[in-house]
Amino acid sequence: MIRALCVAVLVAACSISAPASALEASPSATTDGGCTTSTPPPPQSAPPTSVNTLRQAYFCVLDNYYSGPVMDSKELLKSAFAAYTQNLMRRGADRAGLRLPALTGNRDTDWAAFAKVLGADDPAALRAAITGMVAGLHDNHARAVRPAPSQEGGPTGTGIVGISARQGQRLDPAARPPLFITGVLPGSPAAKADIRPGDIIVKANGVPAFIGNTVNQSIVEAFATNPVKLTLKRPTTGRTRTVELKEGLITPQRPAVTSKKLADGVTYVQLPGFYEGAADQVIAKLRDKPKAVVLDLRGNGGGSPREVTRLLGAFAHGKVTSYFCPLKGECVPNRTDDSVPLLGSRLIVLTDRGCASACEDFSAAVKDNDLGTLIGTRTAGAVSGPSQAYLLDDGSAVLLPKVRHLGPAREIIDTIGVPVDHYAPMTALDLATGRDPGVAKALALL
Template identity: 85%
Template sequence: MIKSLCAAILMTACSLSAPASAPAERCTALTGPPPESAPPTSVNTLRQAYFCVLDNYYNGPAMDSKALLKSAFAAYTQDLMRRGADRPGLQLPELTGNRDTDWAAFAKVLAAGDVPALRAAITAMVAGLHDNHARAVRPTPPPEGGPTGTGIVGVSAQQGPQLDPAAKPPLFITRVLPGSPAAKADVRPGDIIVKANGIRPFIGDTVNQSIVQAFTAGTVTLTLKRPTTGQTRTVELREGPITRQPPAVTSKKLANGVAYVQLPGFYEGAADQVIAKLQGKPKAVVLDLRGNGGGSPREVTRLLGAFAHGKVTSYFCPLKGDCVPNRTDDSVPLLGSRLIVLTDRGCASACEDFSAAVKDNGLGTLIGTRTAGAVSGPSDGYLLDDGSVLLLPKVRHLGPAREIIDTIGVPVDHYAPMTALDLATGRDPGVAKALTLL
């Protein structure tokens, strides 16, 4: 579940555009799919990743290069130790802060290098940036016969690609793919996870991040409690074929001329799909962005253009120089509809960009829970010589009031979280609250 969520967020939250040229023997701008075959990871691949971060990351020119090498070396040695392959004399050399001479000393210690440890070093180097839009991705071919999984693709504590440290018990399932192993085992949205592979989801009132490992395994044993009956049962789920439908906008009519539209992501063409659903110009729109992992900033400004013109929606700020304002797409005809937006902790990246623009510009009302706080800045893709890709933001995102949203999220005007019992019984507190306001 978590593994597939991370992949989805990388696909929706990151733009694969970048400058057309790069220094020789360094990373290159990703302009298309990574190659199907490439040489194995080498010390030179790690070198490319090191200079790629320093050259292209938002804060790269001002970074302490020693910290990058320290993160890489720690992960390198830890990977060797896990495999019983540690070797004597493998010590981090003295680092001076000069990125070129430090790399030369570092590479000399690594010698030919160990392929799995080098991959771990690259991953750790990027993870050490502590940036939710920075990733080291190693593409893998799709499995023969199509995708597999348990079919559980949402839980209540999700916060973008991780579990929300602010989440409170219980942890419950929010989405199950039809026809999946979970669906066939009668696992339903709203089922409370008591244990996963013997691991409790909370230690006291603190979410247990180690439960993520249970969902990335091929088989997971779940102890589940159904909120409508109070009954507890144990099911073993093995990965099997699953069918993922492409994201699509759905809509329905609510009472008194109110339209409900659910937008799962700001993918290409999403704004026009929403606008097409609203051609009747309803008096009010309830736009459901819960679980929306983000996507293209262009789709955000286009959809906002249906509700207001001449507004700043956000700012993209370089390390040095002036911030660049993003503005509503005023070529979109105004709907003239009142707007209510439903958000939750799964609303990340471009979804938060949209939510902040609505709140700061007074374009509508936010209902649900605070957003994920995962909107550091759009990422560009850079290709390494082993076929892996670094995703690195070149700018920082600020809201329309120049506020920082990353790590904080956008607060709602009316708190209306979804509970396990709500999901199990089909009740929607967000929609209910919206209708009372309208």
């Protein structure tokens, strides 16, 4: 599986505790466009990105993406060419006479005309073209990814692994101020600088986190610098300070299910992602069959749909959990795994805007089938469909959904999210003082 991004470049060192970003990303069969399922070479030995790599990506999208068969190839090449020229301009390498050729809509002749104007291989610009082409699909489960080279001495980063404005893989345009840190890795540069969950990010390199009541998307680029100068405010004291934060060695944390007793007959379980084996780990924590389960899915970026149906099978049998719909033909229902013994426990699910993909699949199944109560905030709305990984000849891959996801009531959740039954957002002060309004509301209901 392809692991999730940790709020784009806002988190310079993403913890591997982040779950899979797609409902499922797996190798796919070879296509006529040249995509392959062979094991990619290590980054050190992979050949550079070439015009042929871009050709593979182009035909991969047309052959394998959900709407590829009916897609306007002109728009696909337009997105690629725009990113290609922008990369050249940023490097001061733009070429006189470099123009997008006249395109007809015929995918083969358009590619031939397009490739002719590219000239000699320029790996950086071609890599940008692939990224731009896939980004032009405007699909939260379609991405171009490249394996990161191994780092001598271990992974590096700042250690900030969560912020409040996270919405799946991006910043939430509906986020309300303030912007605050929600996760810091122990022993990381951020932890050593006494940066804590709940600390409010006022500015990054002088760029304000909010302009009025609108999150400033430009802060992403500010965070990408190393070092980054953060202006932080501690909610418990009101003190504001400036910290120059440099990347350093970090210790990634593997995903793990944790649990604790909240009250007599009530068990709290935190599930960070629907990774392989996650459902059975949760069920193992509930072997005593408590009267009620508070399942915390806040910040859960998704994972495998098989884990979703298996975990739902512990709370209900014979239910449709979602639908996967091809471009043409009948939608295929997904159902609870009825081989899992029922727990007989009341279910309360905690969600937030970081709950994306398979997490939303689970949340919608709970809500639509009346399996429990949702508390927190609306989910991310990042559940277009499960992705498959198609490998290219430079060792990179494109992730493309072949179907569209619908909820159990055949409703569209992508871009919208799943609404909660009880609104209980986490605030900066809550994090700083250890309060949890979601858990408090759950206990009040129970």
